[in-house]
Amino acid sequence: MCPVCHGRSLGRVGVNLYYCWDCCVEVARSSKGYCIYEIEADGTRTAAQPGNNVHTAEAKA
Numbered sequence: 674m675c676p677v678c679h680g681r682s683l684g685r686v687g688v689n690l691y692y693c694w695d696c697c698v699e700v701a702r703s704s705k706g707y708c709i710y711e712i713e714a715d716g717t718r719t720a721a722q723p724g725n726n727v728h729t730a731e732a733k734a
């Protein structure tokens with residue numbers, strides 16, 4: 674389940690790495706919780722920090 678939108682459109686793209694088709698973010702899962710990465714139009718991955726972006730990361734593990 675996507676930790677950002679809580680949707681189920683989460684596809685696995687790597688080891689502990691998932692992509693949400695609903696909010697277009699990458700979710701890297703770790704033992705500490707989640708890291709959310711925004712994918713820019715040019716393909717750049719940007720770490721989305723809670724509070725400074727349109728998405729709010731909810732690392733409830």
Ligand SMILES: [Zn+2]
Nearest residue numbers: 675678693696
């Ligand atoms: Zn999502």
